Amino acid sequence: MNGFLNESNFLMVEEGFTTRDLLENLLGELCQESQQQAFFVADLGDIVKKHLCFLKALPRVKPYFPVKCNGSEGVIRLLAELGAGFACANKAEITRVQGIGVPPDRIFYSSPCKQVAHLRYAASHGVRLMAFDNEVELSKVARSHPRARMLLGITADPIPAAHPSLSFGSTLESCGHLLHTAKDQALEVVGISFHLGSRGLEPQAWAQAVATAQLVFDMGTELGHHMHLLDIGGGFPATEDTRAPLEEIAAGINSALDLYFPEGSGVEIIARPGRYYVTSAFTLAVSITALEEIPVEQPGSDEEECGSKKSLVYHLSDGIYGAFSCLLFDSPCPRPRLHKRPCPEQPWHSCSLRGPGEDPSIAEGLRLPQLHVGDWLIFGDMGAYSMPTSALLTAGCAQARVTYAMSRVAWKTMQLFQGKAPQTEDERESLCTPLSCGWEMAETLCVPPVFAPAGII
Numbered sequence: 001m002n003g004f005l006n007e008s009n010f011l012m013v014e015e016g017f018t019t020r021d022l023l024e025n026l027l028g029e030l031c032q033e034s035q036q037q038a039f040f041v042a043d044l045g046d047i048v049k050k051h052l053c054f055l056k057a058l059p060r061v062k063p064y065f066p067v068k069c070n071g072s073e074g075v076i077r078l079l080a081e082l083g084a085g086f087a088c089a090n091k092a093e094i095t096r097v098q099g100i101g102v103p104p105d106r107i108f109y110s111s112p113c114k115q116v117a118h119l120r121y122a123a124s125h126g127v128r129l130m131a132f133d134n135e136v137e138l139s140k141v142a143r144s145h146p147r148a149r150m151l152l153g154i155t156a157d158p159i160p161a162a163h164p165s166l167s168f169g170s171t172l173e174s175c176g177h178l179l180h181t182a183k184d185q186a187l188e189v190v191g192i193s194f195h196l197g198s199r200g201l202e203p204q205a206w207a208q209a210v211a212t213a214q215l216v217f218d219m220g221t222e223l224g225h226h227m228h229l230l231d232i233g234g235g236f237p238a239t240e241d242t243r244a245p246l247e248e249i250a251a252g253i254n255s256a257l258d259l260y261f262p263e264g265s266g267v268e269i270i271a272r273p274g275r276y277y278v279t280s281a282f283t284l285a286v287s288i289t290a291l292e293e294i295p296v297e298q299p300g301s302d303e304e305e306c307g308s309k310k311s312l313v314y315h316l317s318d319g320i321y322g323a324f325s326c327l328l329f330d331s332p333c334p335r336p337r338l339h340k341r342p343c344p345e346q347p348w349h350s351c352s353l354r355g356p357g358e359d360p361s362i363a364e365g366l367r368l369p370q371l372h373v374g375d376w377l378i379f380g381d382m383g384a385y386s387m388p389t390s391a392l393l394t395a396g397c398a399q400a401r402v403t404y405a406m407s408r409v410a411w412k413t414m415q416l417f418q419g420k421a422p423q424t425e426d427e428r429e430s431l432c433t434p435l436s437c438g439w440e441m442a443e444t445l446c447v448p449p450v451f452a453p454a455g456i457i
């Protein structure tokens with residue numbers, strides 16, 4: 001083991017003990033103290049499993065986890081232990097991972113537009129790998145960090161016209177000029193980077209992007225750059241209900257890599273999977289702190305048919321400016337589960353969920369049984385983009401505390417594989433052992449899909 005994570009960093013749970021049990025224990029303690037603060041339970045075993053699956057599906061690709069996706073200490077410690085690298089967007093994120101002892105050669109300063117002060121910080125802390133996609137950035141780097149190893153970010157979006165403002169990187173036409181300028185400024189360009197976005201892309205999108213990257217690799221090599229690193233970005237599926245599972249996407253990427261960057265070509269491949277790693281590992285418990293009843297006036301509405309003419313607004317102990325900041329990105333609001341089973345005869349009402357003092361709702365159009373102040377709602381799949389940055393925190397929500405847990409089986413598996421993909425059939429078999437201590441499907445309450453208001457997507 002590498003010393004980033006040890007048994008004091010998480011609760012070791014024995015076989016048969018589930019996230020639900022852990023939540024029950026924590027809720028019991030909180031109720032005794034009349035506490036209502038939202039909290040997360042994180043199953044680190046789930047992340048171990050995701051990591052091993054990633055290495056198995058994409059054996060040539062080294063993951064660099066984007067810290068902005070989840071910068072919580074347990075996640076960084078675990079991924080550092082597993083041998084992953086980190087993609088940092090700014091000085092604060094670099095400081096965070098270096099504070100845990102991650103060496104600078106495992107850090108990629110991935111933001112293509114950086115503050116000069118942050119560039120200088122990276123230079124003085126040994127972080128050399130960084131992205132750029134414009135000329136202004138090149139001049140800044142030449143002045144503040146001349147020893148940087150640069151990756152040219154390209155747009156490889158298969159449907160750029162649909163999302164022009166969201167596309168990343170420079171166009172194919174500008175690549176030659178940028179590579180020239182870098183050469184003139186004596187900057188080292190070591191490869192190409194792209195990020196296709198996180199919109200549930202078709203597997204062939206990656207293959208097309210890899211082909212485009214190869215064209216730009218050739219341009220760079222002709223201009224005298226030693227091109228040997230390809231970054232294929234993030235956007236890998238977070239949950240099983242996505243359009244294409246990881247294995248299908250990986251098959252497309254692997255064949256494109258074999259075609260355009262075959263093994264032996266000397267090109268190292270990295271990726272930045274964020275939500276893939278952490279989404280399913282985190283469960284959030286949020287309490288109801290207040291409720292408002294709003295009479296439903298429209299005759300003939302569903303409520304009238306059910307005999308209950310009211311709509312409810314539940315105010316929760318966390319919201320959009322806290323753990324639900326994931327809604328500000330492209331994540332749909334996860335379906336809540338009730339902590340306690342409602343009585344069967346209780347009427348169901350139309351309701352919406354609000355964070356503390358917030359105007360935008362977390363969710364609207366839900367149907368739930370009548371709940372009370374002090375009841376808790378449980379949200380699964382909350383690991384990605386739910387740890388707000390300090391800027392958002394000032395808007396009113398304290399960061400929800402995280403309790404990390406890992407099953408003994410997962411801990412042992414981690415020690416066995418030391419962050420490497422299982423090679424033999426036997427090893428693959430043991431990987432299939434359920435590592436996660438997640439909720440069982442049967443415990444999920446049947447709640448219709450939740451729609452976040454259009455204004456916050």
Ligand SMILES: Cc1ncc(COP(=O)(O)O)c(C=O)c1O
Binds near residue numbers: 168272276
């Ligand atoms: C530039 C960039 N790289 C990587 C990621 C990670 O994406 P995901 O969490 O979908 O894997 C993001 C997410 O916003 C991003 O903006």
